[in-house]
Amino acid sequence: xxxGGGYGTQRLVVVLWPSFLVAGxxxxxxxxxxxxxxxxxxxxxSGVSRLGAYSMGFFCLWLVTAASSxxxxxxxxxxxxxxxxxxxxx
Amino acid sequence: MSGVTRSSQVTILRQDIGHGSAPxxxxxxxxxxxxxxxxxxxxxxxxxQKIFPRQVHGMFARLRLLGVVVLMGIYYGLPWVQLGExxxxxxxxxxxxxxxxxxxxxxxxxxxxxxxxxxxALALFFxxxxxxxxxxxxxxxxxxxxxxxxxxxRRIEGDRGRQIKLDKSPWTARKITIKxxxxxxxxxxxxxxxxxxxxxxxxIRELGQAALSLDTGPWETFWLLFxxxxxxxxxxxxxxxxxxxxxxxxxxxxxMFDNNTLIISYDTGRGEPRGAxxxxxxxxxxxxxxxxDCTLCVQVCPTGIDIRDGLQYxxxxxxxxxxxxxxxxxxxxxxxxxxxxxxxxxLEGKATAILRPRVLVYATVLVGMLAVVGYSIxxxxxxDLDVIRDRNTLYRETADGLVxxxxxxxxxxxxxxxxxxxxxxxxxxxxxxxxxxxxFVVAAGQVREFSARLQVDPLDLARTSSEVFFELRALxxxxxxxREPARFLGPAGAR
Numbered sequence: 001x002x003x004g005g006g007y008g009t010q011r012l013v014v015v016l017w018p019s020f021l022v023a024g025x026x027x028x029x030x031x032x033x034x035x036x037x038x039x040x041x042x043x044x045x046s047g048v049s050r051l052g053a054y055s056m057g058f059f060c061l062w063l064v065t066a067a068s069s070x071x072x073x074x075x076x077x078x079x080x081x082x083x084x085x086x087x088x089x090x
Numbered sequence: 091m092s093g094v095t096r097s098s099q100v101t102i103l104r105q106d107i108g109h110g111s112a113p114x115x116x117x118x119x120x121x122x123x124x125x126x127x128x129x130x131x132x133x134x135x136x137x138x139q140k141i142f143p144r145q146v147h148g149m150f151a152r153l154r155l156l157g158v159v160v161l162m163g164i165y166y167g168l169p170w171v172q173l174g175e176x177x178x179x180x181x182x183x184x185x186x187x188x189x190x191x192x193x194x195x196x197x198x199x200x201x202x203x204x205x206x207x208x209x210x211a212l213a214l215f216f217x218x219x220x221x222x223x224x225x226x227x228x229x230x231x232x233x234x235x236x237x238x239x240x241x242x243x244r245r246i247e248g249d250r251g252r253q254i255k256l257d258k259s260p261w262t263a264r265k266i267t268i269k270x271x272x273x274x275x276x277x278x279x280x281x282x283x284x285x286x287x288x289x290x291x292x293x294i295r296e297l298g299q300a301a302l303s304l305d306t307g308p309w310e311t312f313w314l315l316f317x318x319x320x321x322x323x324x325x326x327x328x329x330x331x332x333x334x335x336x337x338x339x340x341x342x343x344x345x346m347f348d349n350n351t352l353i354i355s356y357d358t359g360r361g362e363p364r365g366a367x368x369x370x371x372x373x374x375x376x377x378x379x380x381x382x383d384c385t386l387c388v389q390v391c392p393t394g395i396d397i398r399d400g401l402q403y404x405x406x407x408x409x410x411x412x413x414x415x416x417x418x419x420x421x422x423x424x425x426x427x428x429x430x431x432x433x434x435x436x437l438e439g440k441a442t443a444i445l446r447p448r449v450l451v452y453a454t455v456l457v458g459m460l461a462v463v464g465y466s467i468x469x470x471x472x473x474d475l476d477v478i479r480d481r482n483t484l485y486r487e488t489a490d491g492l493v494x495x496x497x498x499x500x501x502x503x504x505x506x507x508x509x510x511x512x513x514x515x516x517x518x519x520x521x522x523x524x525x526x527x528x529x530f531v532v533a534a535g536q537v538r539e540f541s542a543r544l545q546v547d548p549l550d551l552a553r554t555s556s557e558v559f560f561e562l563r564a565l566x567x568x569x570x571x572x573r574e575p576a577r578f579l580g581p582a583g584a585r
Contacts, residue, residue: 013335017336021338028203032197032200032203033197035186035197049184049307049309050183050184050186051183051184051291051307051309051310052308052309054183055309055312055313
């Protein structure tokens with residue numbers, strides 16, 4: 001996928017940046033609806049502070065949105081460009 | 091570049107504006123179409139030619155400086171303003187409360203945040219339709235911080251010419267010293283920016299004391315460094331790339347443009363054919379237009395474009411080229427405004443209508459939203475009541491043969507002072523409400539939970555599930571009351 005160094009960096013930015021924006025918005029919405037202290041009270045993460053929960057929540061959401069962005073990039077490649085199975089064996 | 095290519099490029103760009111897409115962002119359907127344009131974009135994204143914007147003086151530069159000073163003053167100064175015992179503006183995430191001067195917002199008030207974002211979007215639409223990318227040119231944090239970083243760069247490295255020379259020169263001790271000094275200054279400002287940012291969420295004075303003893307909490311430290319790094323990267327390194335590749339607004343802003351939008355344009359009719367000439371001669375004698383092709387408009391451009399190629403997606407509307415050109419026109423003794431704020435219609439010699447339906451509609455909706463949100467904030471009742479029915483039992487019968495439901499009540503006093511409250515019910519008569527206390531006090535900004543029992547004679551129940559309203563009323567302030575619906579369950583077919 002990364003024939004040139006610049007191309008790989010660009011792919012990374014293309015995946016990370018939009019997912020960062022969406023993760024930020026979703027983090028706000030999620031934590032307006034749910035107080036992390038209430039959600040985590042019954043779990044083994046009950047010792048986590050709110051600020052910690054917000055931060056980790058944000059990074060978890062970023063991971064999820066980045067995965068989605070990456071899949072979009074992955075499937076964007078047209079089927080014709082996927083190398084035939086024989087090429088992989090060689 | 092020949093005159094023919096130039097004019098055709100202008101036409102293409104104008105079409106793009108009409109369709110609301112820009113040349114750089116147009117999607118390329120299919121993998122087979124990956125032509126030269128894509129190659130250019132990729133190479134641009136990864137490696138670019140560094141832009142050294144020349145410093146500019148003039149009316150718009152002064153306006154932008156004013157914007158920088160005012161906005162930076164607000165950003166860096168606001169967290170230090172105290173209101174009584176607390177920080178005047180504090181988004182207290184750990185306590186889930188936002189303090190904005192005299193107002194306290196709770197998660198329940200999320201609607202105001204949503205409305206604020208809608209108002210911001212509408213304002214953006216309004217100003218873009220009116221005069222293009224005013225936001226980008228004068229108020230966007232990216233522009234404002236880049237201006238400050240450019241200022242630091244100029245103070246340390248010198249003007250544009252010196253910067254270019256320094257970058258081309260070999261790595262001598264002098265060059266290393268200058269570069270290190272610049273980055274140290276940038277990083278210091280970035281860290282202060284990150285510290286201020288976290289200061290909006292954690293009381294900034296306490297944070298300052300903790301920072302001095304290197305004792306900030308792990309997450310505060312993380313976000314301080316994260317925001318500091320973002321500032322350093324965006325304003326120091328990425329600069330115009332943020333506007334060109336990363337900004338969502340830049341991608342669709344042209345959809346709000348029309349032929350009556352004030353945009354920064356080069357007057358092709360007056361300027362062309364461009365060319366160098368001696369001062370004092372009449373350009374018409376040499377068959378020249380007013381543009382002396384000094385390329386100052388290109389040198390001052392922070393995104394590195396040539397405004398004479400027509401309106402471009404990369405143009406952030408900063409007006410630096412207007413100032414630069416006006417200065418040159420003054421020196422040449424030509425009238426100002428070869429590059430100016432004007433409309434497509436005006437350039438084509440047609441009448442310009444500033445107050446057109448699009449602008450009026452945006453303005454009406456904007457003012458309407460502002461009025462509604464303003465009124466609802468003023469009329470906001472700083473009191474909330476949650477009624478949760480006991481889920482474990484549907485109902486129970488008392489020794490007297492009454493049906494009893496148990497509720498958990500959550501009273502949230504969002505006001506800045508404590509109140510004494512009284513609870514009553516309505517909608518289900520006659521009912522008797524059993525509480526531990528007749529009246530109770532909830533302190534300022536506190537939540538109080540307690541249970542209540544409601545008893546009703548089964549003969550008065552028409553249905554198995556009836557609606558009942560809990561009314562909470564402050565005894566020490568008129569009009570401070572809330573009414574919350576709940577369900578009352580009882581035996582079927584009692585009557």
